[in-house]
Amino acid sequence: MSKLFSKENKEVLVNPFNLDNPVLVQVLGICSSLAVTSQLKPAIVMGLAVAVITAFSNVIISLIRKTIPNRIRIIVQLVVVAALVTIVSQILKAFAYDVSVQLSVYVGLIITNCILMGRLEAFAMMNKPWPSFLDGLGNGLGYALILVVVGAVRELLGRGTLLGLTIIPQSAYDAGYINNGMMTMPAMALILVGCVIWIHRAYFYKEKEN
Amino acid sequence: MEHLISLFFRSIFVDNMIFAFFLGMCSFLAVSKNVKTSLGLGLAVTFVLLVTVPVDYLLQVYVLGPDCLIEGVDLSYLSFILFIAVIAGMTQLVEMAVEKYSPSLYAALGIFLPLIAVNCAIMGASLFMQQRINLDPSNTQYIGNVWDAIAYAVGSGLGWTLAIVSMGAIREKMQYSDVPKPLQGLGITFITVGLMAMAMMCFSGLKF
Numbered sequence: 001m002s003k004l005f006s007k008e009n010k011e012v013l014v015n016p017f018n019l020d021n022p023v024l025v026q027v028l029g030i031c032s033s034l035a036v037t038s039q040l041k042p043a044i045v046m047g048l049a050v051a052v053i054t055a056f057s058n059v060i061i062s063l064i065r066k067t068i069p070n071r072i073r074i075i076v077q078l079v080v081v082a083a084l085v086t087i088v089s090q091i092l093k094a095f096a097y098d099v100s101v102q103l104s105v106y107v108g109l110i111i112t113n114c115i116l117m118g119r120l121e122a123f124a125m126m127n128k129p130w131p132s133f134l135d136g137l138g139n140g141l142g143y144a145l146i147l148v149v150v151g152a153v154r155e156l157l158g159r160g161t162l163l164g165l166t167i168i169p170q171s172a173y174d175a176g177y178i179n180n181g182m183m184t185m186p187a188m189a190l191i192l193v194g195c196v197i198w199i200h201r202a203y204f205y206k207e208k209e210n
Numbered sequence: 211m212e213h214l215i216s217l218f219f220r221s222i223f224v225d226n227m228i229f230a231f232f233l234g235m236c237s238f239l240a241v242s243k244n245v246k247t248s249l250g251l252g253l254a255v256t257f258v259l260l261v262t263v264p265v266d267y268l269l270q271v272y273v274l275g276p277d278c279l280i281e282g283v284d285l286s287y288l289s290f291i292l293f294i295a296v297i298a299g300m301t302q303l304v305e306m307a308v309e310k311y312s313p314s315l316y317a318a319l320g321i322f323l324p325l326i327a328v329n330c331a332i333m334g335a336s337l338f339m340q341q342r343i344n345l346d347p348s349n350t351q352y353i354g355n356v357w358d359a360i361a362y363a364v365g366s367g368l369g370w371t372l373a374i375v376s377m378g379a380i381r382e383k384m385q386y387s388d389v390p391k392p393l394q395g396l397g398i399t400f401i402t403v404g405l406m407a408m409a410m411m412c413f414s415g416l417k418f
Contacts, residue, residue, distance in 0.1 A: 027396060030235040031330045074327065075298050082291040090287060105337035108290050112330040114236045186230055187407035194393075194400030201392035 013134040016142030022115045023146040023193075024200045029115035032106045033147055034189040040163050042102045043151030047144025049092070049107065051137055053084045054116055058136030060084075061124040068125075077120045078111065085110045115143055150192050158183030214361045216350050221365030224414055225351070227331045228373040229407040231338075234331030238374055239399060248378035249371070250315070254304075256367025258326050259335055262300050263363035264356050266293050266336040270343065286340075293336045301327040335366050377403065 022028045029050070036046045060080050061068075068076050089107045092100040100107065110116070119139055124132040155161055157180045160168035168177065182188050227233045234255070241251050269292060276284040305323050309316045316323070326332060339362060342353040353359055380402055389398050 027239060028236065030239065031232045031334075034232040034235070074324075075295075078294050078298055078327075079291060082294045086287060086290050089290070105334060105341065108337045109233070109330050109334055111290060111294055112328050112333045114328065117328050185408075185411065186232065187404045187411065189232070190400050190404030190407055194397045194404060197397040197400060198390075198393045201397065 009131055009134055012131055013138040016135075016138040021142045021146065021200070022118070022139045023143055024197050028118050029113045029143055030193070032109055032113060033143065033150070034186070034193060036103055036106050037147055037151040037154055037189055038158070038184050039102075039155045040148065040151040042099055043147040044144070045092070045096065045099045046103060046106065047140070047147040049088050050110055050113065050115065051140025051144055053081065053088060053110055054119055054140040054143075055133050055136035057081050057084055057116060058119055058124040058132040059129050061120050062127060062129045062132035065125050073125070074117075077117065081116050081120075082111050115139055146193075146196065149196065150189065153192060154183045154188065158188075213350070213352070214357060217353075217358060218361045218365040220350055221362050222369040222372065223410065225366070226369040226373060226410055227334065227366050228370060228403070229410040231334060233334040234329045234370060237325060237329055238370075238377065239396070242374050242377040242381055242399075244382055245375060245378040248374045252367070252371025252374050254308075254323060255326060255329060255331060255370055256364065258297070258301060258304055258332055259363040259367040260360065261304070262293075262297050262332060263335050263339055264359045265296055265300070267339055267343075267353070267356060267359040269293075269296065270340055289337075289340060293333065297332050297336070298327045331366070331370055335363060338362075373406075376406070380406075 016022055023030065023033055032046065032050075037043045057077075057080055061077060064076075085108065088110075089100070092103070092107060119136055123135045127135070152162060155163075156167060160166060160173075160179050224230070228235065228238055237251065242248050270286070270289065272278055274285045274289055274292065276286075279285065301324065304326075305316075308323065339353055339359055342351050342362075345352045347354060353362055377399075381399065384398065384402070393401075
């Protein structure tokens with residue numbers, strides 16, 4: 001058991017959260033991270049879906065990595081990912097229909113999410129299943145983290161709610177506070193992610209200088 | 211005819227792949243460093259869209275839809291796998307064709323040509339097309355036949371090209387401006403795209 005959680009494995013799992021975040025540092029999987037974040041709930045569901053799919057596609061590809069011919073590996077990877085995404089999409093339709101309607105085509109677009117292909121190519125093709133699982137999970141959760149941060153800011157400022165619960169009190173509205181409708185527009189998602197990257201880099205530049 | 215034109219212009223300006231749906235952002239951010247390669251990639255994406263969306267439309271209508279192959283069976287849950295297979299196959303074909311007939315373009319596009327297979331704009335266009343089949347025919351976004359699908363594909367491709375070329379031009383100019391250090395590169399690019407998206411929102415009332 002101690003071997004399963006050795007130092008290297010722990011790093012593989014934890015690094016994507018800050019130093020090596022897939023969205024902020026490697027710039028992967030931007031498309032969906034912007035589109036689903038106008039509210040918190042679809043952002044959380046999407047983040048979890050991506051984490052699960054990344055983890056399991058990493059495991060599957062890592063198990064069959066020695067039998068995949070090098071020339072057609074991209075198509076093999078795409079088919080494995082597409083099958084997993086189909087399963088997740090059907091589960092969402094069955095158990096969380098309203099969220100799956102909100103996410104619309106972006107569930108299907110997990111297939112072309114570069115985080116998946118990036119991790120499969122860079123990690124799962126040359127590592128054992130267990131580290132691959134941790135790597136996939138870590139990267140998926142690192143991605144989910146950004147989704148949740150951006151989703152929370154946009155929902156709080158754009159609608160005054162979090163997960164549909166009203167956060168900003170009525171007295172604030174009475175005093176003249178107005179929801180920023182701009183926050184629910186696509187354009188603000190881009191600007192917010194830009195600011196998150198800015199803060200992240202400013203912070204880590206300082207750490208490096210120290 | 212009127213519907214075709216309206217669909218075409220709407221998919222360029224209003225339902226722009228980048229500014230309204232954020233599709234194809236990864237290669238958009240990676241490639242838009244100068245105008246020339248941006249234009250090349252934009253045209254390649256437009257071409258792959260032009261081929262894959264009509265093919266996926268025919269598949270959806272004649273193979274995957276309810277009661278198409280077998281009475282009472284709806285195969286549309288297979289659409290993800292089938293669409294991605296079509297896209298990957300088509301990209302391979304386009305790559306081979308370009309390599310044979312225009313080696314100079316092939317050399318210019320380099321690695322980006324095979325990467326089109328995992329460009330979300332391509333997959334996204336097919337998935338949006340699948341949704342739009344079920345819309346009301348009076349809706350300007352409705353796709354009812356192959357010609358509509360072609361108009362939608364070309365419109366989205368040109369919209370994507372427009373976005374990446376203008377971004378390339380802005381980034382060429384931005385090299386000379388004094389950006390705070392942590393904001394350089396990615397951060398400022400995101401904020402610029404956000405401002406461009408805000409400007410593109412002016413088109414949202416566009417009607418023909």
